[in-house]
Amino acid sequence: MSPHILEMRSISKTFPGVKALDEVSFQVAEGEIHCLVGENGAGKSTLMKVLSGVYPHGSYSGDILFRGEVQSFRGISDSEHAGIAIIYQELALFPELSVYENILMGQEITKGLSVDWNETIKKATQMLKTVRLNVNPETLVKDLGIGQQQLIEIAKALCKDVKLLILDEPTAALNEDDAENLLSLIQDLKKSGITSVLISHRLKEVIEIADTVTVLRDGRTICTLDRHKGEVSETLLIKNMVGREINNIYPPRHHKIEDELVLQVNNWSAYSPKLGRAVLKNVSFKLRKGEIIGIAGLMGSGRTELAKSLFGNPDGYEIEGEVTFHQQKNRFRSPSEAIKAGLAYASEDRKGNGLILIQDIKSNITLANLLKISRRGVVDANQEVKHANEFKAALNIKAPSVEQAVVNLSGGNQQKVSIAKWLFVEPKILILDEPSRGIDVGAKFEIYTIMNRLVELGMSIIMISSELPEVLGMSDRIYVVSAGKIAGELSREEADQEKIMHLATQ
């Protein structure tokens, strides 16, 4: 076995009220793909931030050995210098700049005092080829899909002389195709000698790609498994991550869907003046009381646009078509009208559109329905804490208290807060846009269980998701969206992955 390129020894890191890492040891062999898995809040991101110098030497205890030397990084630039590149859970690109400017941001090629743009473009083109991304380097990053942006991040990292590439949940926001593509790229990089650490909640891909898997739980190393010794399996991973066995992650649902239509959309079209193109064309679908419909489709196919255009149209599309909401023809003119009528939309973009990061958990949970806990316009602080605590317990949100600022939560726990916020509204129809993005198996199971309970109580759910197993596992019916149109409708019985992908790529 090859020697270790990285060894982290008894790393401990404490935040106020939280021991995020507790004597964690972590070893990565040279040239392998090492997956890091664990529940939300287990400490994965924190461990990688310690490694990359985001949390500088001195703010944690323990030793880091990289390529045989003890390292004390004081910042990201130190670790980059040593050959470590990290791609965060949240992308850090400049949307208004072009692809080539982004790729060489911070390592500009200069001629005298000025930037040599020709060389820059040449180098960027070369990097794009390495990551197998076929776009014009002059394209603005904001015009690319998330999968492509992810590849740009990798290209950017590869520009530097990387020995160890760390990817924190790179596939969470990708659809199957983009994810496949990314994973095979990582395997190619392995061939060219780059070691990778990959954090992921998608256990299938972990099993497919990892040489070694380390499991963290509650800030401790639970075990390290070697795939080549046949130690890696889904059941074993789940058991080590959660500490118990989960047999069926899509819990069964036993109830009858009623015939009553709660939502009917007819010939719904939307034109975006900002983008200068139509985003939805003649979309029609219906939703019954107590039903979960899945909306599948590729990134950028118009699923989120459909949800937002129904939810009071905050982006100002020009809309044609008809909606019947609980037997009433009604087109909502603002999110507040939609919420009042009983429609809720949990955004896929929890940081940008879902949460107020600087505020605490309780304020975020109650924000969309403050009237429920206030009298004559005055908020009852005790009621607020009480409700927030109930959600914290029900969704197992990991935090010292509901007064913790959301910015300090792990990615998956933020997602739970953003779902709790809409459950607090008690809507009749709940639109969940990528509800399980970035959350662990245990939490997924919890959220699916809650979804089941909600529809049993008579709520209806529209679930937008790029994860096909989830769409297949949870939906009563599935609509596939492609290029702003409904490409097809599948019943639970007839649907399978191939059929969905076939419709989605029409």
Place this chain on the structure above:
Amino acid sequence: MTIQDLQKALNKNIRDYGMFIALFVIMTIFTIATNGLFLSPRNIADLMNQTGYIAVLAVGMTLVIVIRHIDLSVGFLAGFLGAVTAIGLSILHLPIWLVIPAVLVLGILAGLLTSLPVAKLGIPSFVASLAGWLIYRGLLLLSTTGTGTINISDPTFVALGNGSIPDIFPENSLFLPGLHKVTLLLGLLAIIWFIFSDLRARKQKKSYQFDVIPTDMLILKLVLISGALAFITWKLAGYNGMGWTVVIMLVVVGIYDWISRQTVLGRHIYAVGGNPEAAELSGISVSKITLMVFGSMGLLSAVAGILFASRLQSAGPTAGTLFELDAIAAAYIGGVSAAGGVGKITGSMVGALVYMSLRNGMNLMGVDESLQYIIRGGVLVLAVIFDVSTRRVKR
């Protein structure tokens, strides 16, 4: 209680108490430098009256900055509305009960007008309010062209900026001679109310098993703050008693602090500041909140304009010059964040007090005006650096 405990508690709450410590340091320095003149009852009363109109503006500006905007027009708007008040009272001889409400309404309308393009068309507030700055300056000049400075003699009006609350007990009674009894009474009530509400909040927190500060620390805090309140009350009582300006300032701060912390409206304002997109998707109308916050800014500009005109007993063509920058400085010293969503009303009031103490103290010392500006600039930068750095270190 050990010194370490004290240090730990201080470090943890440095953001909350830093401003008070700064105020204390500044006041001590001036007291020593002026041989106690700074702390004389007369000067304290003066300082409080000077702070009034800036504090009122800073309160409104806090909310404007919280929702990630700025309002440059407030200074000349205050000046212009002061002139309107003067015209109403001294030239048109209208009754005061008509003039003041009318001016307040005019302030609200002006604020709404400034923010209409901001809220509806997405014009940057810097530009919209810069236009307001120019326009109100023009209007101020226009309304004082024929007359020059307009004097105001209405006694009720003049009392707002110069008079004190009445004392129901005779001044030279045997009981506490020479002191203003109603002021003392109010101060006493304030101390009792403060201690009571602090203890109640603590008890509530405890019932939820939240962390509370240790008992000895609590006692220290209560003693210090009650002591400060008692001290100011004593000083004010020693010189005519509490001024109407102080009363108005405290009422404004009290109402706004309550709105910002306890009401649905307040929560919506801070949500818009924290993340406008998320707020909109939570059913909060960002444009409505923007209009309301600027409307309130206009209202408070009117209050400040009235206080200032009353204090000078006149309205002149340069009234209100640079008030907007004083208010912005006070808000930043008080800990408002330019990134939006963060800032306390009480912080801004203390910020105004710090800022005006500097001006008042340096005037007493006879510091040259040029140097005064430089020092005030330095303090502003220091305050913001302090704020930013204490926000980062979270340990």
